Amino acid sequence: MGRPGFNCRAAPTTAYRKDAAARCNLVRACHFVRRLCSSEMPSYGLTTPASRRRTPDIKAWSGSSSVVDKSLISTSCTPVATGDNRLRVAVDVDEVLGRFVYTLNKFCKDQYDMEYGVGDYWIYEFAKIWGCSQERSNQIVHEFFRSQHFKDGIPVVPGALEALTRLSESNYELVVVTSRQHVIQDATLRWLDRHYSGLFQEVYFGNHFALEGKSQRKSDICRTIGARVLIDDNPSYALECAAAGIHVLLYDWGGAYPWSKLPPHAGAYNPDLIRVVQDWGEVERELASLAQRLRATADNT
Template identity: 75%
Template sequence: MGRPGLHCRAAQAVAHREEAAVRCGIVRACPFVRRLCTTQSPSPSSIVSTPASRRRAPDIRAWSGSPSLNSSLVSTSGTARPAAANQDTRLRVAVDVDEVLGRFVYALNLFCKDRYGMEYKVGDYWIYEFAKIWGCSQERSNQIVHEFFESQHFTGGIPVIPGALETLTRLSESDYELVVVTSRQHVIQDVTLDWLDRHYSGLFQEVYFGNHFALEGKSRKKSDICKNIGARVLIDDNPSYALECAAAGINVLLYDWEGAYPWSKLPASGVHNSELIRVVRDWGEVEQQLATLAPALRHPTLAPGDS
């Protein structure tokens, strides 16, 4: 989910295939190897092949443009593959993190109550500009959220969305390739990857950080990320991303959990390519809609729903 007005939540700019000729990886203390592709291609001598006995698949490749992450480059396969080289029939689906995989606002509200006595519910967030919800300045809002990032409420307290793990497991075992496309910024990249390891281990092939609303560094639109990596569907709770991606010809499942996300509503009119946006209210509906969309996306001559 994007955080309009929240200038502390996106990563260094994602490096796309036009910016990097190969994938590379950074080994971290995690349950399996994650790859991190930087803006510059490493020299062949800087790529080290990981022994087969140390590999765990699938691995997460976390992409950012941070020049500080150019060391400890590892290729788990010893070969490079373009960012969107999807040669088989598997349909690449991009999945957002906050409010789609995990309950960010729920955990944030617990932190705000414990630290500052602020009483808010998810239903109070009619817009994702926390300063407007909390009645404070943008600077104060940023400070509170940074404190949240350092707290146990964030590092270990964000619960998962019910049904997500089960549905994603079935999809990953079928003809789908799952990647994460999030607007989160680099300051919380490691925590994000650790959280995905704990709750969705082995399900996502790649993690892309968009660097939206960051204090420094470039950002990339989710529509650009999805197009560059070959993602045909985005699952996201943010209507602005839904509109942006639909205008770019990308199918969107707009996630409005149980219809209870006040911010996750489409405008009544003026939606370009509105037929590409489908509202889903739980992960069961996500699975159903993907089953309807998949045949036509894999075989463009078919209409949605045909097989």
């Protein structure tokens, strides 16, 4: 069994808000979590979903970095590996865990007779693919969020559940770091609970391309929470995080994600920090190798 659940005054900002009053026993996980739950931080939300495997504490962060007092994060909470020797790994949602573009294309075809395939997305910026303004692109995406296509659920990426289950039972602590907007925070938590229940300790939202609210860089989130590795399909995020010293597994499923290609010119990225992976089997192998190297480095310092 995992640790008992906890909640705090910020809990009504997340899903499962009806259960907030019933789950207020604080988990003494680390100094950072204790301070979060004892402070007035309305942009944080804490919740504990049901789990088929174990019952981790899930913290949903949709606030800006200014809310986080980095001095509250003790070394026992954000080292190379966690206190029980587990490496903290951040995992993206769309195109890594779920097939977002595939489902979005179905919506665009049914609603607007827009005919696109995943292979058409040479960049993960929909306005450029659809040949419209950013405002119009945002409008279509948010209509998609309200559609039955989105509510019926995004299909999972094959192999992700099995690999993440093995990783969670090994020397890894898994968290979600997504660019998804605040407006679909609750829907995202429900989707994760339905398809990846019990695997992730925390969920963080960057709020990119949102109609309102501030966005948060993935590199800032990863550094703040002590994630040493990010699994992501977007090369822009990969380069951003690598520049911050964060290891990245750039997920290019079967080599079929046009937008996931790194810049070809020399010196564009550090190959020691960014590795391209094409399936979840490769993710497992690369993480095992990386964890070994990080432990060796830590032992020598």
